[in-house]
Amino acid sequence: MSEIDNDARAQAANLVKQPKAGAGLPGGRPSLTPIPKWVIAVGVPAMLVVSGVVGWYLLTTGTTRDQLDAIRTAGTLGVGFGGAVALWLAVRRQRSTELDLIQKYIAHELAERIATQNEMSANRVAEHAEYDARERRLTDLYLKAVEQLGSDASPVRHGGLYALERVAQNNPAQRQIIVNVLCSYLRAPYSAPGETPLPSKSGIRRPLTRKTSRNSAKMLKDFSEPQRRNPLDDRARQEREVRLTAQHILTEHLRPGDNPEKFAETFWQDIDLDLTGAYLIDINLSRAAVKKAVFTGAKFSGFANFESANFEEAAHFQGSEFHGRARFIAAQFYQHANFSESNFHDRTIFAGTKFHNAAIFEDASFSGATVFDQVELGGQSTFRRSEFHGSLAFENAHFTGEVSFEGVSFCGDLHFYDATFADVAEFNEATFKKSAEFASVNFKKDASFADAVFNGSTVFGSALFGEFAEFDNASFKRDAQFNGSIFQGDARFGEVTFSGNVEFDNVTFRSDSWFAGVNFHQAARFDASEFGEIADFSNAAFSWVAGFNLVKFIGRADFSGAYFADDTSFEGATFASSVDLTDASFASGLPTELTDHTFDESTDMQSHDNTC
Structure with missing residues (x-):
């Protein structure tokens, strides 16, 4: 029976996959063909007639033995034929049973399939x-929370904010929408509260006499009505608290947590912020991770903290106002950061900040002390026409791309100690109103200070100028010091004015150096320096002491038209090539070091003593 069941299952499976059409039950299911009625109507009477004829014949006639054997044989054949018929009927009955089982199995399979489909449909x-239902519930919660934000009652607005926070926390797909709503709320117009008491109606209307004014004033102080607050200020204070709640919700959910391998459950990832023109109070986005941030025209009241914040896309701060301290320590800007026309009214710190792309600070204003120590600027950066009213520090800063400080006003002390400029650095037309320190700075490519004005003391000691260095038409109002510096490319100081003492001791000029038309109003010293190629001091004016002691002139030295108004010393100087003193003027006479100096055979000494 198990074999029959297996065979039935196999046939049922085939029939379920590919039901065959043909005779049988509706739907193409297999069935047995019914026995024709004529077989029964003819076969049974025929058998009865044959049996009766044979019996009558045997009874009425005598039979021989052979005839009996024949009759017996015929009977045997008849019995055999009947047995075959019986067997055929049994097989037919078995086949019918099997087909019934197959049909029942097919019906069961179809029933199960229909049940499964119905269940799946029901599940769907x-x-x-x-x-x-969830979407309707979410929509209802969202609409109700947004409606609460428009309430006049501050507790209701608080509740609306927390309801939105819950919706966003439980529905990640809705977080950006909720953040947009919060940002929209913070962008709404807002005025900070101020204490403005209303005028009191109590007191005496007529002027107080000199005799009674003191006592009357005391009485008014003791018995007058207390000053009342302006209800507008009360509403402003309540609104301030609501806005602080909105800020807190944003800042708390923008921090990924301290585990770099797993974000905090409260962190909302890949969020854009649009706080254009928003009024932000003591905003704290430290350690926040933001996709795109727009703070254009925003007003930051109080302390603005962006320490260790990450901005994955562009960050826009142009035209923003920072009325309190601003801290961007160790912040990361992976795309360009725009702070153009921003105003920083208090201390500002960008120490350790990394700008992986362009940093734009054009026309920005910094009123307090500003710190860019150890900052990294990876792209093309600009500070054109910005104003730094307090001290400014770029110590150990690293500029990977081009940077421009053209037209910048440095009103406080400036420190670029040990900074590195990997690309072109421009300080053209910049104004340095106090001290400027560029000691140990590495300018790997061109550095330009053309038309710059240095009002305070200036230090370029041990600086390295890798390529072209330009100071044409610059003005140094006080002492300037370049001791130990190295100029690997051309150095141009054409038409520069040094109003204070200037020192170029131990400086190495490996290429051409141009000091043509320079005015040295105080002492000028080039002791122990080395001029690798052309040293051009033509038409330079030395109004006081000039020292070229132990200087090595490897290339041509040109002092034509130069004027030396005081003591000039070339003690220990060596000239490996020609020296041009055409029309040079020495107020104290031609230095003996030049008249008694032994020059190389190739040296062309042209001496003109124009002593007054």
Whole structure:
């Protein structure tokens, strides 16, 4: 029976996959063909007639033995034929039974399939119904929370904010929408509260006499009505608290947590912020991770903290106002950061900040002390026409791309100690109103200070100028010091004015150096320096002491038209090539070091003593 069941299952499986059409039950299921009625109507009477004829014949006639054997044989054949018929009927009955089993199995399979499909359909309907219900519930919560934000009662607005926070926390797909709502709320117009008491109606209307004014004033102080607050200020204070709540919700959910391998559950990832023109109070986005941030025209009241914040896309701060301290320590800007036309009214710190792309600070204003120590600027950066009213520090800063400080006003002390400029650095037309320190700075490519004005003391000691260095038409109002510096490319100081003492001791000029038309109003010293190629001091004016002691002139030295108004010393100087003193004027006479100096055979000494 098990073999029959297996065979039935196999046939049922085939029939379920590919039902065959043909005779049988509706739907193409297999069935047995019914026995024709004529077989029964003819076969049974025929058998009865034959049996009766044979019996009558045997009874009425005598039979021989052979005839009996024949009759016996015929009977045997008849019995055999009957047995075959019986067997055929049994097989037919078995086949009918099997087909019944197959049909029942098919019916069972179809019933199970229909049940499964019905169950799946029911599940889908239930899921859709659940989804629709969830969406309706979410929409209701969202609309109700947004409606609460428009309430006049501050507790209701608080509740609306927390309701939105819950919706966003439980529905990640809705977080950006909720953040947009919060940002929209913070962008709404807002005025900070101020204490403005209303005038009191109590007191005496007529002027107080000199005799009674003191006592009357005391009485008014003791008995007058207390000053009342302006109800507008009360509403402003309540609104301030609501806005602080909105800020807190944003800042708390923008921090990924301290575990770099797993974000905090409260962190909302890949969020854009649009706080254009928003009024932000003591905003704290330290350690926050933001995709795109727009703070254009925003007003930051109090302390603005962006320490260790990460901005994955562009960050826009142009035209923003920082009325309190601003801290961007160790912040990361992976795309360009725009702070153009921003105003920083208090101390500002960008120490350790990394700008992986362009940093734009054009026309920005910094009123307090500003710190860019150890900052890294990876792209093309600009500070054109910015104003730094307090001290400014770029110590150990690293500029990977081009940077421009053209037209910048440095009103406080400036420190670029040990900074590195890997690309072109421009300080053209910059104004340095106090001290400027560029000691140990590495300018790997061109450095330009053309038309710059240095009003305070200036230090370029041990600086390295890797390529072209330009100071044409610059003005140094006080002492300037370049001791130990190295100029690997051309150095141009054409038409520069040094109003204070200037020192170029131990300086190495490996290429051409141009000091043509320079005015040295105080002492000028080039002791122990080395001029690798052309040293051009033509038409330079030395109004006081000039020292070229132990200087090595490897290339041509040109002092034509130069004027030396005081003591000039070339003690220990060596000239490996020609020296041009055409029309040079020495107020104290031609230095003996030049008249008694032994020059190389190739040296062309042209001496003109124009002593007054």
